[in-house]
Amino acid sequence: MKKVSLVLIIAMLVTVIAACSSNSNSPGSNQPSNEPGTASPNPSADPVTLKIVYKDEGTANPVSVKFFETLEKALKEDEGLNVKFELVDLAQGSYAENLNLLLLGGTIPDIIYFQGGDQQISEQGLLEDLTPYIEQSKYVKDIIEPHNATRMASYPYLLWIKPLASKTPVVRADWLNAMDSSKALLADPTIDNYYAFFKELVEKKPGGDKPGYALTAAGDIAEINFIFNSAFGLDTTWLKKEDGTYEYSKVSQNEKEKLAFYNKLYNEGLLDPQFITKQWDTKEDAFYKGDAAVITGTAGKIIDLYDGRMKELNGDGANLVVLPPAKGVAQGFGATDVTKESRGLAISSQSKHKDAAFQVFDYLASPKGQMLDRLGFENEHYTVADGQIELNDKYYSEWYARFWEPLEMKSETPLKTPLLGEPGTSSLQAAADFYTEDNNFIIPEQYIANWDAMNNLYKEYATDFITGKKNLSEFDKFVEAWNAAGGTDITKYANENIK
Template sequence: MKKVSLLLIIAMLGALLAACSSNSNNGNGGNDPAPSNAGTAEPGASADPVTLKIVYKDEGTANPVSVKFFQELEKALQEDEGLNVKFELVDLAQGSYAENLNLLLLGGTIPDIIYFQGGDQQIADQGLLEDLTPYIEKSTYIKDIILPHNKTRMESYPYLLWIKPLAPKTPVIRADWLNAVDSSKALLENPTVDNYYAFFKELVEKKPGGDKPSYALTAAGDIAEINFIFNTAFGLDTTWLKKEDGTYEYSKVSQNEKEKLAFYNKLYSEGLLDPQFITKQWDTKEDAFYKGEAAVITGTAGKIIDLYDGRMKELNGDGANVVVLPPAKGEAQGFGATDVTKESRGLAISSQSPHKDIAFKVFDYLASPKGQELDRLGFENEHYTVKDGQIELNDKYYSEWYARFWEPLEMKSETPLKTPLLGEPGTQSLKAASDYYTEDNSFIIPEQFVANWDAMNNLYKEYSTDFITGKRNLSEFDAFVEAWYAAGGTDVTKYANENIK
């Protein structure tokens, strides 16, 4: 509680200082409960710009594309909406984005616009994030592009906005390596866990890349990415599994989980799973894929898969185009159930910001046809050209560009598109995600259980990592389950059984 109170005091002091130092011509300073319609005479339309601080993973001052994007966005807002806005990109140190963001906020620097990739709920619980519901209701464009799963998530958690297609992580491999191993045919026709194992084993033994790959599979930091391939096959298709007696148990303490961890241990002990997956970050994971140190990785369905495809062909030739692999098949098949309780990542507006209405106007503009052209297509004559009244995307667009903000299923552009937004791998991955879509039965953990829940998850990470690497024998799984229930699992499980419908 002391830590919470300290953060709240810091935030309130920061807001007070910002309010005192903001320009007098900023009108009401964004203190209205909801935004006015875009395009009217609002704060930011004066000669002096309103500065919006934004912290966003990978979008810092060291990234020249990011810098140019926000400069172009400033110009577009001025020309199209009469908003005089200056973006200030807040840089974070290397390492875990969620941890470094938390340190930034604890230090009293609370940007106007914040991208979260975890760690947001504790900030929202302290009243430091703005409820976006009234802004969306009065928006000009966002209310028309928001997707059904976004609406469901916003109803229970209205602080993060992330208008993107449903996009689980999907496994990919180079086409030339896929075609080089005999077991690939069986895998594609019937992707059982056993066929995946045979496929991984042949990749390592046959080495289609010459001396490479060293490993069949790698991941960034933990097994969460690998779970997208295998969880459902082991019957781990929801967070809470319904037992024969009709009650629910947490999936990670189930016998299904034990069987999955035994399979992961088999991959690890036989050298099929990269032993450095625990310490890898997203960039070193991708680097291992491009260099042929690992044959298979997972990436977010859609544009990210296209970026993998473009980069792989750039480094290794057109024959190295990326192919999306199916999820493993067993008790069921899929990339895992979709959590509809809240966005797992997204953009928030600080409740302490003196420019909340201006910040949301930026969000709303990026949902407009002109805003979408900038966000989705990149820079004219660099990522696309206009020929005969149509937009033609080029190779640099497919290999480099991604939307920083919104990606509704249908893009409304003032100029028609001649070429599709996604390449074949990106389209294939989104189709697979849609084909296997199911909803999860998870729920937002009540505040009284949050501290215990964090401890329980840390306990799982410790034990599961040790089981996979062989530091602990799986005969100790029951001891882990007992420790999990003792750490708070009994109360949370009781809550789950009382509230899951």
């Protein structure tokens, strides 16, 4: 009997241990099954397949394919992690919309890059809380920036370790130098001086028959707002009125004045008449071809990429110059949202390989991982000579970090050349010089549907005001419609919760 009992007990223990092991990494589990980086799949076993969907990183991009193939080899050699990345391609068009269609259709990759639209997915429990993974990480916890920590504390589903970088406007140096109005603009970038600069660009056409217009954007006015919002006093999401209460900036008189200015630019042919239908690629193409003189780009590496491509197509004299934000009621590139990451990488709560997915994140935060992510491929984007890394022109014109860019890069080999060129460096400095925090908040779940409808209402009215389909005398009608769509309730909530 004792032998039978002992066998029975052992069998029960084996069953329990097996069940616990199975459940520790089951879909929807909120805890990692082991400390990231401390336990890995057997490198000699079949690889773990990690599906990843990431804007611009599809199978049609040979650099992306090579990056993830190189990352697979590095993970196996350095971490003993045997993974195979499967890049998920999306259709052309709006990335956020196409991604939501993919996710809501039931295809949920292990690693997901979001650029909007993540909140409704996280509220369905489809995104993993990354807090315990970060706490147990080897490397990620040491490169988190203060603003990352603030955002993760309130919304722990997206990770995006990058410098604080607003969008900054740029123009070709040769065109800037050819304008009489450029000195006044750089010395005192008032709204009027910006207007005069735009007007002279279109009238003088320094590119022969170009530019056709001074300014373009991708799909809406959000990018243009980085230049002008603060000048019109739109320097926070919620504006404090004289009576001490708050109103939403987009229904304020300041907004009306700004839209009147944009309407003026549109009517005089200074703003791209097709800005509403432009995508990011057609916007950039218009800039490189000279159809547009000024665009905005994310400060830092993206500005360097613009600079490299512009010089490649138009010569070294077409190097880019970062323009200052317009000055008026205030000056800046807009307040920075610290409630949550506006974009970033997430891990699906439904993934069967969450630990492996985060171990990828953690490796890319290590010195060896940073070498690949930040510098590209040896002998293609950089060379090592005399114990130093020297970056080449291809690095500056092509390479960008797909994952993490902490302010301080810890490299096992010292850098001889800087990570950023002059335009990228000056754009980051400008963004830092004008940094302020926003007073917005994460919209409560009960208001989200209304909030989306209210924002769509604003976009519709704003576009019609700018293009002249609606007269700005109807702005009060828009405010009434916005309040009726939920604005009254959300404004009450704001006044009760903004400290």
